[in-house]
Amino acid sequence: MTLKYSRQREAVKQFLMTRRDHPTADMVYRHVRNEFPNISLGTVYRNLTLLANLGEISRLRLGDGVDHFDYDTHPHIHFVCSRCKSVSDLETEETSLINESAVKHFDGQIEGHFTYFYGLCPRCNENRPKSR
Amino acid sequence: MTLKYSRQREAVKQFLMTRRDHPTADMVYRHVRNEFPNISLGTVYRNLTLLANLGEISRLRLGDGVDHFDYDTHPHIHFVCSRCKSVSDLETEETSLINESAVKHFDGQIEGHFTYFYGLCPRCNENRPKSR
DNA sequence: TTCCTTGCAAATCGTTTGCATAATG
DNA sequence: CATTATGCAAACGATTTGCAAGGAA
Numbered sequence: 213m214t215l216k217y218s219r220q221r222e223a224v225k226q227f228l229m230t231r232r233d234h235p236t237a238d239m240v241y242r243h244v245r246n247e248f249p250n251i252s253l254g255t256v257y258r259n260l261t262l263l264a265n266l267g268e269i270s271r272l273r274l275g276d277g278v279d280h281f282d283y284d285t286h287p288h289i290h291f292v293c294s295r296c297k298s299v300s301d302l303e304t305e306e307t308s309l310i311n312e313s314a315v316k317h318f319d320g321q322i323e324g325h326f327t328y329f330y331g332l333c334p335r336c337n338e339n340r341p342k343s344r
Numbered sequence: 345m346t347l348k349y350s351r352q353r354e355a356v357k358q359f360l361m362t363r364r365d366h367p368t369a370d371m372v373y374r375h376v377r378n379e380f381p382n383i384s385l386g387t388v389y390r391n392l393t394l395l396a397n398l399g400e401i402s403r404l405r406l407g408d409g410v411d412h413f414d415y416d417t418h419p420h421i422h423f424v425c426s427r428c429k430s431v432s433d434l435e436t437e438e439t440s441l442i443n444e445s446a447v448k449h450f451d452g453q454i455e456g457h458f459t460y461f462y463g464l465c466p467r468c469n470e471n472r473p474k475s476r
Numbered sequence: 477t478t479c480c481t482t483g484c485a486a487a488t489c490g491t492t493t494g495c496a497t498a499a500t501g
Numbered sequence: 502c503a504t505t506a507t508g509c510a511a512a513c514g515a516t517t518t519g520c521a522a523g524g525a526a
Contacts, residue, residue, distance in 0.1 A: 216480045216525050237516080252483045257516060259481095273407035275458065277491095278515070294455065302450060318434060323426065323463035326407065331455035348500050348505045369491080384508045389491060391506090409516095410490070 221259040223247050225283075228269055234280040234290070234299040274299060274328055287324070293333035302329060353391045355379050357415075360401055366412040366422070366431040406431060406460055425465035434461060 223244045228235070235243075241256045260281055264271040272280040274292050280299055289302045332340060355376045360367065367375075373388045392413055396403040404412040406424050412431055421434045464472060 214480080214526090218481055218525085220482075250483070252485095253515095254484075254517075255482055258518095261517085273405070273409075275405040291450070291452070291454075293452070318423070318466075320423070320425070320466040320469045321464040322423075322461050325459055325461040327457055327459040329454050329457040332453040334450075334452040337452045346501090346505075350499080350506055352507075382508070384510095385490095386492075386509075387507055390493095393492085 218259075220244070220248055220251055220255055221262070223251075224256060224259045225263060225268070228281055228283040231283070232301065234272060234282050236278045236280055238278075240281065272299070290328040291333065292328055292330045293336055294330050295332055295336040298333055300333065350391075352376070352380055352383055352387055353394070355383075356388060356391045357395060357400070360413055360415040363415070364433065366404060366414050368410045368412055370410075372413065404431070422460040423465065424460055424462045425468055426462050427464055427468040430465055432465065 224240055227240055227243050237253070237257050237260055240260065241251070241253050244251055244256065260269070260271070260279075263269045264281070267285060270282045270285045272282055272290065274280060274290065276292070276297065284301070291300050291302045292298075293300075331337075356372055359372055359375050369385070369389055369392055372392065373383070373385050376383055376388065392401070392403070392411075395401045396413070399417060402414045402417045404414055404422065406412060406422065408424070408429065416433070423432050423434045424430075425432075463469075
């Protein structure tokens with residue numbers, strides 16, 4: 213199965229490249245439809261899945277029942293806002309440190325970990341009801 | 345909405361209590377059906393959701409597309425085997441430590457985090473193909 | 477011309493929900 | 502009797518898939 217060029221796939225990739233907010237398949241679909249009014253959701257999913265399998269993008273499961281996609285594939289940690297549901301990147305030092313504490317208590321082989329934080333994003337935190 | 349006793353709910357709870365392997369709704373269903381042959385998957389889901397909302401059990405989303413349930417609600421970290429898909433508990437010190445490194449770089453408000461590790465479980469690690 | 481990719485619709489999977497009936501308090 | 506819980510089946514939302522037609526190599 214050799215890969216062939218497709219303008220739709222390119223558009224999906226280009227769109228993700230410009231976004232830092234971890235869009236869902238539907239968000240990609242709605243956007244790419246500006247350029248390709250006939251594109252189908254199925255095609256978007258097929259390309260997202262393909263790109264994710266190639267390792268060109270990553271697919272995030274953040275517990276909200278919808279997959280999010282990220283053009284940034286280097287290992288990093290996400291933050292999910294409990295109020296507005298937005299997803300952003302978290303700047304952390306040494307995500308590998310998280311591994312260390314676990315490894316020593318386990319006799320299987322740990323390959324990695326998946327982590328996200330949740331709480332109020334800067335904007336929602338700003339606008340939160342004051343306690344008095 | 346006061347809670348009323350139900351033998352089905354009790355059976356669901358009892359079953360979870362005996363398990364450390366984080367069963368899915370379907371696994372609960374298939375087991376409880378021994379005792380209640382007419383119980384429906386819907387009832388199992390309703391009770392699992394109810395118990396989770398009451399905080400008596402916890403519902404885990406581990407990225408495999410199926411919810412897992414855990415009678416142990418104290419905050420702890422899970423391990424998912426990449427090969428056999430089994431889910432087990434990981435003994436770690438201070439899961440709260442994971443928070444610290446992130447907090448200082450973020451101007452929203454972090455409430456908590458969700459983490460699981462993946463790799464080869466002890467059994468799969470034991471039986472893995474040798475490199476020579 | 478080969479065979480990968482698309483659009484469309486139907487299918488799948490896990491989970492939820494509406495409704496009439498059964499069980500609990 | 503008032504109300505919650507059940508079984509059943511239909512509904513749901515996200516994602517995948519079969520198929521015939523279109524496009525790239």
